[in-house]
Amino acid sequence: MLHILHAADLHLDAPFAALTAEQARQRRSEQRLLLDALADTAIERGADLVVLAGDLLDSGQTYRETAQALAAALGRIPAPVVIAPGNHDFYGPGSLYTAPIWPKNVLIFREGSIQTVELPHMTLYGAAFTGPFRDGSPLAGFRAPDTGKPSVMVLHGDVEGTGRYGSIPRTDIAGSGLTYLALGHVHGCSGLQKEGCTYWAYPGCTEGRGFDELGDKGALWVTIAEDNTVTAQFLPLCSRRYEIIECDLTGKDHNQAVVAALTQGSRENVCRLVLTGEAAGLDLPALLQAAAPLRWAVTIRDHTRVPQDLWGREGENSLTGLFLREMRRRIEASEGEERAILEKAVRFGLTALENGEDTP
Numbered sequence: 001m002l003h004i005l006h007a008a009d010l011h012l013d014a015p016f017a018a019l020t021a022e023q024a025r026q027r028r029s030e031q032r033l034l035l036d037a038l039a040d041t042a043i044e045r046g047a048d049l050v051v052l053a054g055d056l057l058d059s060g061q062t063y064r065e066t067a068q069a070l071a072a073a074l075g076r077i078p079a080p081v082v083i084a085p086g087n088h089d090f091y092g093p094g095s096l097y098t099a100p101i102w103p104k105n106v107l108i109f110r111e112g113s114i115q116t117v118e119l120p121h122m123t124l125y126g127a128a129f130t131g132p133f134r135d136g137s138p139l140a141g142f143r144a145p146d147t148g149k150p151s152v153m154v155l156h157g158d159v160e161g162t163g164r165y166g167s168i169p170r171t172d173i174a175g176s177g178l179t180y181l182a183l184g185h186v187h188g189c190s191g192l193q194k195e196g197c198t199y200w201a202y203p204g205c206t207e208g209r210g211f212d213e214l215g216d217k218g219a220l221w222v223t224i225a226e227d228n229t230v231t232a233q234f235l236p237l238c239s240r241r242y243e244i245i246e247c248d249l250t251g252k253d254h255n256q257a258v259v260a261a262l263t264q265g266s267r268e269n270v271c272r273l274v275l276t277g278e279a280a281g282l283d284l285p286a287l288l289q290a291a292a293p294l295r296w297a298v299t300i301r302d303h304t305r306v307p308q309d310l311w312g313r314e315g316e317n318s319l320t321g322l323f324l325r326e327m328r329r330r331i332e333a334s335e336g337e338e339r340a341i342l343e344k345a346v347r348f349g350l351t352a353l354e355n356g357e358d359t360p
Helices: 021-045 064-075 170-174 254-263 284-294 308-315 319-332 336-353
Strands: 002-007 049-052 081-083 106-108 115-119 122-126 151-156 180-184 193-195 198-201 218-224 230-236 242-248 270-276 297-302
Touching: 002 021, 002 180, 021 064, 021 218, 049 151, 064 106, 170 193, 170 198, 180 218, 198 230, 242 254, 254 270, 254 284, 270 284, 284 297, 308 319, 319 336
Parallel strands: 002 049, 049 081, 081 106, 122 151, 151 180, 180 198, 242 270, 270 297
Antiparallel strands: 002 218, 115 122, 193 198, 218 230
């Protein structure tokens, strides 16, 4: 029985541009701490192999302390560690993968063509991105010979993809003869899949970096049984989670509703609070001030609607009535995103008008 820790898409030293400069700095520091969590997991669970399927780095700019932390963490693992560089951290002149920092237990694939490494209990295959793009399937025409040992391949690629990131047809996986294909590139955990006799999976990214990467993130603990049956368990490793919470303000005190919506869940998370329902006179700075202590970072999106009873004033002989009649005309002639913008304009306009107006 073989145990493999499979991770990918760490995107170390990501800019975290949506956060403040200090928050971004802290998140990069937390990414480095994740490396120790990854190493500790491999050690405590007794991994026979650790595979890192590309995009360990976010770009060509890597901080010195990140490189040191990465090499030190991987060097602590008493098992082979295999890296297949991806499109963000492709292998080439001047890349971190050419630096003399890597421990002896770390194997880095450096060629675009598939390479073979014989280990005592398995045959290992892999390839690297050698530029920011890769056209065609890295598995095209490949068939692993039957050596009597499990065959494992680590690749960065896009199953059924249509872009230039190593698109891999499912038929290539089915015809590969592999026992397990460890993939990186897709940031959501795929769960264990199977094409033909070959099992494959994406573990997803190890840390969310935005609101398109919600919930738990981590790695896969993959077990290959003696009959080549494969199982996989998802292991959450992230220190913070991105979450989107909706808050219906209809008929409610705005501040109380926001606080109630954020009472549940971890204060350590990064949150986008989406305000919905009917509401008028929103004080967004005040609501953000009420929400801020309840999450490590929080932003607010206003998706509320104009209360229906306010439209009853459009017949008034007043500036408010004139404004509402004109906005009603524009809204009825609009659709989609433009309609949502006009709805928001009605709310802001009414708030401004109600600060004081004279009836003509």
